[in-house]
Amino acid sequence: MTESEGGLFIARRRSFVPATTEERLIQGLQYGLRPLAMTVAHNTTTDDPRNLRFQRIVWNYCLPKAKRVAVDAFVTQRLEEFSQEIDDLLSEADKSGNPAEQSVFGVGLYHFEDDPTDVGS
Known part of the structure; x- marks a missing residue:
């Protein structure tokens, strides 16, 4: 993030790493577990293999x-x-x-x- 001459903050990246443990927990639940659960739910409820969302674990x-x-x-x-x-x-x-x-x-x-x-x- 940078600040312009006019005092506006401009995001240079759309991702960030939270500073505190609590913030990392909230981010992990909201942006980690929830989307993964939504993908698993989608993939287990569709009958069309062409409609599956990419999901891999290595x-x-x-x-x-x-x-x-x-x-x-x-x-x-x-x-x-x-x-x-x-x-x-x-x-x-x-x-x-x-x-x-x-x-x-x-x-x-x-x-x-x-x-x-x-x-x-």
Whole structure:
């Protein structure tokens, strides 16, 4: 975000990382779990395979712990690049201006680890 000479704030990106734990929880529920649940619900209620929304999970049960940092860095970099490409595409696509022809469309990206010691109580 930048501030113009006239004092207006101009968004340079349409995404952000919340600063506090509470804000990250709210964002995760609103923009992470909810859209995923909506996609799962849609995909389980449609009878037409051509109407399915893209939904994939990729994981490895046997990733050596010594490789975790390198894989995490690689995945984070690639997902950041891809999310910026999608954001640029969606930014260009939303210039129609006619509200009657607009709809919500998004892509959710995250990485996960199944580590019970990772979440504090």
